[in-house]
């Protein structure tokens with residue numbers, strides 16, 4: 001029972017710390033549950049309290065170290081350079097898509113769908129992974145599309161680093177595609193703030209999720225098809 005209490009208290013405190021920058025309510029509830037659990041341990045068996053507190057501290061420290069030193073660097077590890085030009089003779093417009101492929105297929109599927117939609121509307125599309133080799137001179141492009149996962153409530157670092165390398169976006173129209181398990185809201189704020197700070201003209205931020213249905217947003221649960229249709233609509237409305 002006290003082992004379970006230790007796990008719950010540790011989980012509650014860890015979530016409380018992780019959620020603090022983005023949701024004070026979630027953070028408060030998590031820490032509140034942890035404190036209630038500790039009070040329950042103190043009430044049931046006061047002598048067990050130091051043990052539970054000690055194990056909680058060790059557990060939280062290990063979780064924080066593992067998350068920040070292993071999991072985040074693993075997820076944010078820059079992909080090798082890959083730059084691909086599609087529909088080189090397209091005349092409707094030119095788009096640069098820069099994305100972090102990540103560890104699953106979701107973001108790759110989403111940006112490929114978006115590229116296919118633009119190509120279907122006769123746009124010339126350059127698709128590049130986010131790293132030092134991705135084009136930073138945007139003069140030749142009408143639209144910049146960035147594709148990033150939400151990692152701990154912020155867009156994937158290689159995409160943020162890419163945008164900072166570009167620097168001033170000079171009013172360039174920008175679309176972002178954020179992928180995640182199901183909660184990309186806080187990353188949306190970070191991305192919107194970054195693009196605004198860099199003087200981008202943010203047209204829209206689209207979301208694709210792994211465990212949360214997206215059909216209410218796009219009428220389909222297939223992220224590739226959803227982004228293809230989205231790009232077709234965007235291209236149809238372009239310049240109107």
Ligand SMILES: Cc1cc2nc3c(=O)[nH]c(=O)nc-3n(C[C@H](O)[C@H](O)[C@H](O)COP(=O)(O)O)c2cc1C
Pocket residue numbers: 071072075101102103104105106107149150151152153154179180181182183184210
């Ligand atoms: C360290 C880490 C933090 C994550 N944080 C979030 C998050 O804040 N919100 C979310 O919806 N998904 C989060 N996820 C899930 C990923 O965003 C999701 O699995 C992603 O769409 C696919 O990532 P992948 O392509 O790198 O596998 C996180 C995943 C990892 C590994």
